[in-house]
Amino acid sequence: MKEEITEWFKSLQDNICKALESEDASGFSKSEVKFKEDNWLREEGGGGRTRIFQDGNIIEKGGVNFSAVYGDVPVFLKNEDSNSTTVNSSKDTFYATGISIVIHPKNPMLPIIHMNVRYFEMSNGVWWFGGGIDLTPHYVDEEDARFFHFSLKTACDKHQPNYYTDFKKWADDYFYITHRKETRGVGGIFFDRLNSSNKEDLFAFVKEVGNSFAPIYTHLMAKNKNITYTELNKQWQLIRRGRYVEFNLVYDKGTKFGLETNGRIESILMSLPLNASWVYNFEPMSNSREEQTLSLLKKGIDWI
Amino acid sequence: MKEEITEWFKSLQDNICKALESEDASGFSKSEVKFKEDNWLREEGGGGRTRIFQDGNIIEKGGVNFSAVYGDVPVFLKNEDSNSTTVNSSKDTFYATGISIVIHPKNPMLPIIHMNVRYFEMSNGVWWFGGGIDLTPHYVDEEDARFFHFSLKTACDKHQPNYYTDFKKWADDYFYITHRKETRGVGGIFFDRLNSSNKEDLFAFVKEVGNSFAPIYTHLMAKNKNITYTELNKQWQLIRRGRYVEFNLVYDKGTKFGLETNGRIESILMSLPLNASWVYNFEPMSNSREEQTLSLLKKGIDWI
Numbered sequence: 352m353k354e355e356i357t358e359w360f361k362s363l364q365d366n367i368c369k370a371l372e373s374e375d376a377s378g379f380s381k382s383e384v385k386f387k388e389d390n391w392l393r394e395e396g397g398g399g400r401t402r403i404f405q406d407g408n409i410i411e412k413g414g415v416n417f418s419a420v421y422g423d424v425p426v427f428l429k430n431e432d433s434n435s436t437t438v439n440s441s442k443d444t445f446y447a448t449g450i451s452i453v454i455h456p457k458n459p460m461l462p463i464i465h466m467n468v469r470y471f472e473m474s475n476g477v478w479w480f481g482g483g484i485d486l487t488p489h490y491v492d493e494e495d496a497r498f499f500h501f502s503l504k505t506a507c508d509k510h511q512p513n514y515y516t517d518f519k520k521w522a523d524d525y526f527y528i529t530h531r532k533e534t535r536g537v538g539g540i541f542f543d544r545l546n547s548s549n550k551e552d553l554f555a556f557v558k559e560v561g562n563s564f565a566p567i568y569t570h571l572m573a574k575n576k577n578i579t580y581t582e583l584n585k586q587w588q589l590i591r592r593g594r595y596v597e598f599n600l601v602y603d604k605g606t607k608f609g610l611e612t613n614g615r616i617e618s619i620l621m622s623l624p625l626n627a628s629w630v631y632n633f634e635p636m637s638n639s640r641e642e643q644t645l646s647l648l649k650k651g652i653d654w655i
Numbered sequence: 656m657k658e659e660i661t662e663w664f665k666s667l668q669d670n671i672c673k674a675l676e677s678e679d680a681s682g683f684s685k686s687e688v689k690f691k692e693d694n695w696l697r698e699e700g701g702g703g704r705t706r707i708f709q710d711g712n713i714i715e716k717g718g719v720n721f722s723a724v725y726g727d728v729p730v731f732l733k734n735e736d737s738n739s740t741t742v743n744s745s746k747d748t749f750y751a752t753g754i755s756i757v758i759h760p761k762n763p764m765l766p767i768i769h770m771n772v773r774y775f776e777m778s779n780g781v782w783w784f785g786g787g788i789d790l791t792p793h794y795v796d797e798e799d800a801r802f803f804h805f806s807l808k809t810a811c812d813k814h815q816p817n818y819y820t821d822f823k824k825w826a827d828d829y830f831y832i833t834h835r836k837e838t839r840g841v842g843g844i845f846f847d848r849l850n851s852s853n854k855e856d857l858f859a860f861v862k863e864v865g866n867s868f869a870p871i872y873t874h875l876m877a878k879n880k881n882i883t884y885t886e887l888n889k890q891w892q893l894i895r896r897g898r899y900v901e902f903n904l905v906y907d908k909g910t911k912f913g914l915e916t917n918g919r920i921e922s923i924l925m926s927l928p929l930n931a932s933w934v935y936n937f938e939p940m941s942n943s944r945e946e947q948t949l950s951l952l953k954k955g956i957d958w959i
Contacts (some may be wrong), residue, residue, distance in 0.1 A: 389936070403936075404933045405935065411933070412933075414935075431763075520892060525765065529914075529918065530914045530920050535944065555775065593927070596900060596904070596931075597924075598902060600900070600901060600904035600905050600933065601904050601905075601914065610833075610834045616834050617935060617936045620933060622936055623897070623933035625932060625933065625934065626893065626930055626931065626932045626933075626935075627900075627930065627931055627932075628930045628931075629716075629924060629927035629928065629929065629930075629931075630929065631707045631709060631716070631718075631921060631925055632693070632707075632921045
């Protein structure tokens, strides 16, 4: 079945890239900007198809990356599971495939978005799905947050009644910048090591999540691309991007996994923005939209 | 003796701030920019005196921070030493004081500089000094690197014949961005857990290192402040600053210590530049100064 999953992830990459290219060009006179593809091989087994989008009309920098890698089970996974029976022998091998997306828009009124869906299996028969989508507005727009969460809930509800509630909470906990005591954005859903007696059902759920990405983000692109903004809005965007960098380099498990397993650095760090800023002790003005945004970067908000 | 060391670190902070303010103003018509001071208290004990310099003539953003904190020995130190006898009891307390400096200049031809000197002791009688200085040029100038290392060697040689060689190697290993396979800059010296039967001698060495900072950096400021530069030079500076951010958030032990012990975030992350950039897969032109710089970001270069 891993071949089927792998092929589906590849087709998802194709579909998302086409949808983003098309929406980025829609209504603009500049000719359509295309994703630039870099194929790479991993020395220890497998490789990937990195696609990077730069300097579009709406998108400043984004990546839609596919990879499928295999080899001996990494040491840190063995250590992690040292008290369990999941890794039985030093001869176990693994296979991991997935899609990772981060999009940084030019307009500070359009949120940053991230999605990851992945499948992992080991030669001992253990397997799981993982993934998540989260939205990081520079300025929280409650209507956008509601639309985003409603779309995810709709996708989840087709599969299990508890998925949205459970995975929304998981996202609040995962996408959290502990040292800032703030969430990365308005959250979304996050799940890991999903396993069940019915693999087809889980795969169908992961497909549902993957397929929800393009409609969600192209809607947000179309809705927000023409909102005017000020120099202050742009400065605040750079500061929020700084927080995004902090999350990805300090906490993100995918990034850590990549850095520790000698992954392709430029593919891993495509998630970082074109530019970011750190201003010492920046404090938003009272009753400003910046202050309002900070007040909404909290766990446990019911956006719907 | 900890009072004497603490007072000396405070006076070092005063002297370095004065020297940097004065050099930043020298030869410019704009009135002298001053460090802005923030005093803070640590809930668990102690506090600090953060001094931030912003938007000078030469310096874009910099911090010269003093702190003296105490309390129960942090858990991670206990774990680290679980196989040794350094922490005997859960009732052990610690006292830590030091100075941390990072200076980001405006001109890409002037290097970023960092220094840290610190003293740590526990109620069980264990104590040590630690510290280091390293230079991170956006463009490696071999004359500057030689001057920098020669100054450090001169300081080291007054105390122990092996210090420079040992601590230069330690810096090469410490200030290394593993995932990029490059050093952060041209290195310097780094030492940790220095302990001996003669505490006065070690303190004298740490003073020597601390006192070497202002003459070194004011020399580099004066020498490089008026070198003209292009847009490409500025873009490259932002990319190199991105690497600086990567090192500090992924590897730097001081930053990790701060983030994990609920330190004052704005004081810890003053080390990050005003702005930084990540361009996907940026590759310098053949035979360019950017390419030459990359070729010199290696361990084991004898700069003297």
